[in-house]
Amino acid sequence: MAVRYIPYFPNTLEGQALLDNFVRTKRVLRYRDNDRVVENIKRGMPYYEVEPVEEVGDNPQHNMVLRGECLSACAYLKDKGIKVDLVYIDPPFASGADYAKKVYVRNNPKVAATIAQAEKELDNEELRTFDEKMYGDIWDKERYLNWMYENLMAIKSVMSDNASIYVHLDYHIGHYVKILMDEIFGEDNFVNEIIWQRVYSHNDANRYGQIHDTIFYYCMNNEDYTWHTQYVPYDEKYLKMYSMDDGDGRKYKVENTMGPGGRGSTYEWNGITRTWRYSQKTMEELEKKGLLYHTSSGFPKKKVYLDEMPGKPLQSIWTDINVIAGQAKELVDYATQKPEALLERIIKASSDEGMVVADFFGGSGVTAAVANRLGRRFVTSDINLNSIQTIRDRLIGGKAEFEILEVKDGVSLFRNPVQTMDKLKKMIPGLCDNEEKFDKIWAGSIVSTQYGVMPVYLPNLLDSSSRLLDKPMINRIIREALPDLPADIRRVIVYYIDITDRNDIEQFIKEQNDQTTIEIELRDLKQFLDDIVVEDDAEWEVSETHDALFSGWKVTINSFHSDRVLKKIEEVNLKGRQQVLQQKTKGKEKKFVPITISDEGLETIEWISLDCENAEKNQPWHSDVEIKRDHLGRVCLNGKKTDEFWDGSIRCDKKPLRMKIRNICGDETVWTL
Template identity: 55%
Template sequence: MPIKYIPYTPEPIEGQALLDNFTRTLRYKGNYDIKGKLIRGMPLYEMQTVETFGDKEKAKQNLVIRGECVSACAYLKEKGILVDLVYIDPPFASGADYSKTVYIRQNPKLAKALKQAEEELEIEDLKSFEEKMYGDVWNKEKYLNWMYENLCAIKSVMSETASIYVHLDYHIGHYVKILMDEIFGEDNFRSEIIWKRATAHSDSGFFGNNYDMIYFYTKSDSAIFNTIFQDYDEKYIARFKYKDPDGRLWDSGNPTAKGLQGGGYDYEYDGYRTLWRYPYETLKKMDEEGRLYRTKNGGIRTKVYLDELKGMPCQALWTDINAVNSQADERIDYATQKPEALLERIIKASSDENMLVADFFGGSGVTAAVANKLNRRFIHCDVGINSIQTVRDRLIAQKETPNHVRGDVNFSVLEIKDGVSLFRNPVQTMEKLKSLVPGLGKMEGLSDFWAGCIESIKDGTVPVYLPDLKNSECKILDKPFMSRILHEHLGNLPFTPSRVIIYYVDVVDISEIEEFVKADKSTLAKIEFRDLKELLDDIVIEDTADFEVSEIQEELIPEYKLTIKSFMSDRVMRHINAYNQKCELNSKGKKFKPIVISEEGLELIEWISVDCTATEGEWHSDSEIKIDKLGFVIKNGIKTKEFWDGAIKSETKPLRLKIRNICGDETVWKV
C-alpha cells in the first residue's frame, strides 16, 4: 500500500479549481478514465537504498531508481527535489517486441587453454540466445492515458527553468504532441526536432521512415538554453576565399549599419562618410589590427575570419548524429540504445553544470552516463532490472574525461517498494504470473482484459483478471476501476459467469470495494478478490552456488580468494533448453550444434561481487568482476585482457557474495 498520495501539481491558490489544468483537448475512448487518478495524486511508496557508490553525500545527488515513473516522481516531490532537464525515450507504441542477446560465457578451463595458446574468440564463435526484454504493444487509448499520467507527474517535479525532450516516432508522436500542448502549454512548445537515425530504407514500399521526432517544451519562458554550434558545411566555407599572408582565411564583411534596426554611428572615417555599426574608436582599432581593407572604388570592408567563428547555430533538423552501430565503441547490446552524441547536444543546450538531469525511462543509461561526464547531476529511472544493472556497470566503467577521473563516481541505487517484486522486467513477470495461476487457460472470444479462464466443476467457467504490470494505471484497485470491470468488461464476456477472480496489487480499501460491488447489484456473479503479491512471491527462484574462501599471500600482502566451484540457474537453463528444442525443430533433420553447459555451470555467470563490510542490508561492492562476452574480466570497472579463472579476490574477508547470471538475475549468499 502507498504511504500516501502526493498531488500532481502544486496546491491551488484560494478560489482556483483543482482540475482547471486537467481539461482534455484530445478526445478519444477512455480519455476521462485518468481524471480520478489525477485527483487522487501520485502514490508514494517506501524507498529502499540497495547500493551506494563513492562519497555518501555526493551519491545522494545522483539516483538510479528501479520503479515506475509516477512513483519515482512522488518520491522526488516528497523530498523537494526539482529537476532542471528531462529527456525521456518511452515506448513508441510501435507494436514491436524488444529482445537482448544473451551470451554464454566461456568455461574458465577453456579460457585458460585459450590464454596458453594466445588465442581469442571471435564474436561468431560465441553461443547465445535471445531473451525478451519488453513488449511495445499498446492499445492506443491506454497508451495515451499512461503517457498523460506520466507527463503530469514529470511536470510536477520540473523546476521553473526546466525543459523536457520527449523522444518518439511516427507511430504515436503526433498524438503525444497534443497531450504535451495541453500539459505544458502551446506557448511553451519550442521545437519538433527531427533526428535522422538511419540511412535510406531500400525495402520501403512507400517513403522510408528513417527518422525520429523529439518534442522540446519548456516549463516557462525563463528556461535555460545555450546555443549549440555546428561545423559549417563545405558550401559555406567556400565563401572564405581570401587569405592573409599567414594563411588565415577570411570573407568580406559589411561595417556599415545600413538596414540594421536601432541605427548606427554617423561620422566620417578615412574620407568615407556613412552610418557605421561600430563607434569610431572601435573602427580605428580594427584598422590598426589589419581587420579592415579598402575596395577598388574606395569603400571600406571588414575581414571576417573563419577561425574566429563559433559555427552555425544548430537547427531542428539533426542529420549529423549517427545511430549506435554494431561496431561502435559505446555499444552495449541494449535494445533501443541511443547515441551519446544525441544526449550530449540536448544536455549542453538545456542545462548548465551541476544542474539535475532526469530520464524516467532510462533504458541503457545513456542520459545518466553523459550527464555525469558533463558534470551534471542525474536521475535514472526504469522498471527493468537489466536497465538498472546496465547503467550501474556503465557508470562504474566510465572513461576518463577532463572533468571526470576514473573512480570518482558517486551515485545511489534505490528501489521503490510498491509490492511488485518484478522478475527482470514487467513483460517476463506477466508471462510467469499466468503460469502460476492453477488451471488458468486461454478461451476463444475472451478480450485481452482477462488473463484467461479456469474451468471449475462447481462454478463452471471462471474469468480471471491479472493487473497488467506494464501499465501503471492498473496497479491500484479503486471504485472507478471496479465500476469499469462491472459495467464494461463483465458485460462483454461471451458467457455469464457465476464466479469471477480479481487479482490486485494495491487496493484503496478492500472492504470498501466489496461494499461497492454489493451495492452496485449489476451482476449476480460472486467476485473473489486475491492479493497478487502472494503470486509474485513465488516468481523469483534463487540460483544455487557452491564456493570456498581461502586466505592467500600476494606480494607479502594478505588477500582473500573466493572460488566458485559450481553454479546452477534453473531459470537460465530453461531458456537454453527451450532454445535447443526450437533449433532442433527448425533444423528439419539437419545437424545442429546445441548449447551445452559444463557440469560446473560457470558459463552462466556474468558478474560477481563480494561485500566485506556488512552481512545484511544495503550492499557494499568492496570488490567486483564482470565477465564480458569474450570471457575477459572487468575488475571494479576497469577492462583487462585477462580471462576469468573462476574466482574473485578481496583485500578483506568476504561476508556476502552476490552473483548475477547472464540473464540478469541476482542472488545473494552469506559467506
C-alpha cells in the first residue's frame, strides 16, 4: 500500500476533457471511468518508499534515474520539492503494438581464446538471437486517455512556473490527447503542433504513406517561458526571398513593421498613422542606420540582411531529422529509440544550461543523455527494467554523474510488468486458467476442499489504474461480476497491489454485498511477490596479481547459469522445431539450428560489475569497474568501446567486495565476494 498520497495541486482540479464548445449540437467527449479518475486525482498521487540502488560519481547536480511509473516518480519529486523546467515524454502511442528486445547470445570466452576464433564466430551472419517482449502498447481508447490524463496532471504538478512540455505521439491517439492537454494546461498555453517527418517515404498499401509523428508543445505561462529560436540552413526557396540590395551586393528582404494582431505603439510616421511593431524611438534608430525601406507610397518596412542572419528560423514542420540508421553510433538497440538530434533541438530551444530536463517515459535514455551533454540537469524514469539498464549504461558512456532509485511499489519482481503478468498465473499456487463459464474479469480459479472452486481476480499490472483496489473497483466486482457466477460458487479471491484502506474496503463489502451469498477474500499480491526471489548461479575465483602488465585484483568467472534464460532458449528452440515440422508438412524444407549453451554458460552474460566500496546488500551499488559485451561479443570497459573480446575475467585496482552480473535477458544478481 502507498505510504501516503501527495496532492497534485493545492486546489485539486476537477473534471476531465469535455469537448462542449459545439453550441448547436451539444457534442460532449466523455469516457468510461472519468468519475473514477477524478476520485484518483482528488486522492492524490501514490507515494511509495524509494530505495537507492546505485550512485555514479559525486553527482553535485542531483541527476536521477527512477525505476517506477510516472505517477510514482512525480509523487517523489513533489514530496522532495523538486521542480522541472522542461518535460519531453514519448509515451506509448496506443498503437496496439508489442515491443520486444533482441536478445543476443554472446561468444563463449572459454572457446574464443584467440582473436581468430572470436572473429570466426563473428563471421556467422545468423547470430544466435531471440526476442523477449519488453512491454505492450495495448490499450483501449478509454483506458488510455484516463491513464494519460492522470499522468499529465501529475507531470504538471512538478513543472516550474515557466516550464514547457513536449508530448510525442502519432496518429493513433494524438488528436484526443490534444484535447486533454488543452484542458490541463489551458488552450492559451498551447504553443505549437510540431510535425516530425521520420522517414522520406513509406510503402503503405491502400493509403498514403504514414511518415510522420506529432509533438504537442505547451507552456505553463504563455507570457513567461524559456524560448531560444533555433535555425536551420537556408534552402533555395528561402534564399529567393532575399532578392533586394542597395547596389553594394548585400542581399536583404523586407519585413512588415505593423504591430501583430493590432498590438504595439500607435503614432504617426512619415505621415502615416498606424499601430507599429516598434516604438517611435526604435523606428528613428532604424531610420538613422538605413534599415528602413520605403515603398512607393512611403510605407516603411524593415530591412533584414542575409549576411546577418544565423540561418532560417526553424518552423513547425521538421523534415531534416531521420530515424536512427542501423549502423549509427548512438544506436542502443531499443525498440522506440529516438534520435539525439531531435532532443537536442527541443532542449536547446526550451531550456538554459543548469535547468532540469525531465522524461517520465525514459525509454532508451536519449533525453537524459542529451540533457547531460548540453549542460542541463536531468530526471528520467521508466517502469521497464530494460529501459533503466539501457539508460544507465548510456549515461555511463556519456560520463554522466547520477543516482538510480527504485520505487518500491511491489510490481518490479521481474524485468517489466509484461513479464510479471505472463508469469503471475504460474506462480500463484493452485491457480488454473480461466474457465469458459467465468467472465473475463476473473484470471482463473483455485480449488479448495472447504469452498470448492474459487474464482480469482488479479490486477492488471499493465494498467496502473487497476493496481489500486478502491470502492469503485470493488463495487464493480460486487455489482457486475458476482451476480454472473454459477450458483455453486461460495467464495472468490481478490488480489490487490495497492488498497485505499483495507478496513474501509472490508466494511464496504459487508454493506454492499447483499445480492449474493458469495464471500470475498482479499489478498495482498505484493506480499506474495516479495517472497519470490529469482537469482542466477555463478562460480568464480578471486586472486591478487602482480606482474609487468597489471597489478591488482582479478575475478575469474568459471561458470554462470540462469534458469530463466535457459528456459527462454528452450521455448525458442521448441518453437523453431515446430515451425520446421509445419513447413515439412507443406512440402517445404527448412533448416533449423537450435541455440546451444556451453557447460560454462558464459555466453549468457551481458554485463559484469565490481563494487570495491560497499559490502552490505542494502547499500547503493558503486561500480568501480564494469564490462559490457555488445551483441558481437566485444568489450565495452567502463563505458568505453574497445575491439577486445572478453576473456572471462574482470580486473580492478582495489579488493572487490561485491559482484553484480546481468544476464542477456536483463536479470541482475549480486554476490558478496
